[in-house]
Amino acid sequence: MRWIAFCAVLAVSHVATAGELRGKVVSIADGDTITILDPDKVQHKIRLQGIDAPEKKQAFGTKSKELLTEKIAGHQVVIEWKEKDRYGRILGEVMLGRRHINLEMVQEGMAWHYVQYSKSKELERAELQARQARRGLWADKDPIPPWEFRKAAKVKAASVE
Numbered sequence: 001m002r003w004i005a006f007c008a009v010l011a012v013s014h015v016a017t018a019g020e021l022r023g024k025v026v027s028i029a030d031g032d033t034i035t036i037l038d039p040d041k042v043q044h045k046i047r048l049q050g051i052d053a054p055e056k057k058q059a060f061g062t063k064s065k066e067l068l069t070e071k072i073a074g075h076q077v078v079i080e081w082k083e084k085d086r087y088g089r090i091l092g093e094v095m096l097g098r099r100h101i102n103l104e105m106v107q108e109g110m111a112w113h114y115v116q117y118s119k120s121k122e123l124e125r126a127e128l129q130a131r132q133a134r135r136g137l138w139a140d141k142d143p144i145p146p147w148e149f150r151k152a153a154k155v156k157a158a159s160v161e
Contacts, residue, residue, distance in 0.1 A: 021079040021090065025072045030056055031064025031111055033089065036077060046079055047089040048102045050118035051111040052146045055153075059144075060137040064110040071104065072096055109136020112145055 021044060023036030031053025034046050053068075054061040072094065081092035094101040105111040106123050109130040113123040131138045144152075 019081055021081065021092070022076065023079070024076050025074060028065055028069045028073055030061065031068050031105060034068070034072070034094070036079065044079075045089045046081075046092050046094065047085055047087075048105065048111075049081070049091040049093055050114055050120050050123050051102050051105055052114040053105065053111040054137060055146050055149050058146065058149045059140060060110065063136070064105070067108060067110050068101070068105060071099075071101055077101070106130060107135075109133075109138045114147075116147070 021036070021038060023038040023044065025034055026037045026043070027035035029035070029045075032048040032051050034048070036044050036046060038044060053064040056062065056065070075096055078095040079090060079092035080095065081090045083091055085091055102111075103122060103126055106113055106126040107130055113120065113127040115124070130136060137143045
């Protein structure tokens with residue numbers, strides 16, 4: 001019985017505390033999805049909680065990914081998380097020292113506050129300020145939220161079949 005308990009502890013040894021994960025950023029998929037490598041050399045896919053960045057084929061999609069890359073690629077980060085999404089990705093707040101990277105992406109106009117999944121007043125204010133200052137994607141006359149872009153792409157794909 002002790003052996004089973006010991007193995008269970010080892011299985012989660014890469015988690016410093018419940019809801020906290022530390023690791024080096026080894027890959028940036030887009031403006032809101034990264035992969036980190038923990039101290040035990042285990043990779044974890046992280047979806048930045050509370051934000052939704054433009055898709056790769058969408059206006060500002062490449063710029064969003066580039067900005068996130070500049071901010072954290074190769075750096076040691078702390079992920080504060082509570083749950084995983086339906087794709088198995090950890091939904092987390094990415095912290096680089098005292099910097100809140102999710103918030104910075106919204107402040108710089110490179111991601112939306114994902115209100116469908118987040119009630120964060122801080123992200124809400126950041127998006128409003130970015131919109132008013134016309135930073136990043138808010139410089140476009142009529143920016144399309146990524147969730148609408150994805151929905152339109154699904155409809156288009158279905159109509160081709």
